[in-house]
Amino acid sequence: MTIKECAEALDLANSTVHKHLATGKQTRLVVQEGTEYRLGLGFLTYGVAVQKLFPIYELTQDVMDNLADETGERIWLKVEENGREIPIENVAGEQAIQTDRDIGGPNKMHKTAGGKAILAFLDAERRREILADMELDANTDNTITDREKLEAELEQIRDEGVAYNKSEDIAGVNAVGAPIIDNDGNVHGSLVIAGPEHRLDDERLENELANLVKGTTNEVGINISYR
Known part of the structure; x- marks a missing residue:
């Protein structure tokens, strides 16, 4: 999803979404591919922790x-x-x-x-x-x-x-x-x-x-x- 698509889905300002996505990138929860963003492999760490x-x-x-x-x-x-x-x-x-x-x-x-x-x-x-x-x-x-x-x-x-x-x-x-x-x-x-x-x-x-x-x-x- 693009920043605009995320902002529309969440009813938030583009700047707010951009800030959260930047934090997500730092923690490996979000990956940026060009102008689009997807979930990152960092979520696997949490998934395994929950299993255990x-x-x-x-x-x-x-x-x-x-x-x-x-x-x-x-x-x-x-x-x-x-x-x-x-x-x-x-x-x-x-x-x-x-x-x-x-x-x-x-x-x-x-x-x-x-x-x-x-x-x-x-x-x-x-x-x-x-x-x-x-x-x-x-x-x-x-x-x-x-x-x-x-x-x-x-x-x-x-x-x-x-x-x-x-x-x-x-x-x-x-x-x-x-x-x-x-x-x-x-x-x-x-x-x-x-x-x-x-x-x-x-x-x-x-x-x-x-x-x-x-x-x-x-x-x-x-x-x-x-x-």
Whole structure:
């Protein structure tokens, strides 16, 4: 964007915008290319710093690599913030597909395996708070939009220890996730294995991959309890 475009978008004087952009250049947050400005790589420093605020970030790096190698699919690490699911890391296996989901992009928790895995195991009061503010909108025909049906599925997730997303967020993409819980019952996030539905069919999801992700999150939960 040019200074003029920034000024118009922010309803500020050109001189004010120029001053802020000059400061941004000094801190590597802004890069000037001719008469235009864009975000700089300095933001990566802040992004990495935020990731490292979560204890599970460093504790899951090796296990995410292992899951990606073993399954060939994309592995996600997700946390809850302000009632939304936030992915803070992903690792791509050899066959991993690319979607429009990005690190840091919030999503409603009723649509995804990682979100439902976290939501199911939060304490009842926190879960009620999140659900009270959550509109159960649909991304696909498979998205849960009925509150009673969602509550029933969350109960099943608590019984089984894993959550599924069967084309509920992105059509044609399935996933299985499990919560990361420490010995005191605190939910730190979730790990998710995601891929195309023709490879992650019901049989593979509910047997091989469910056991794999649940075993992995149990291990991380123990490690985080004694770090």
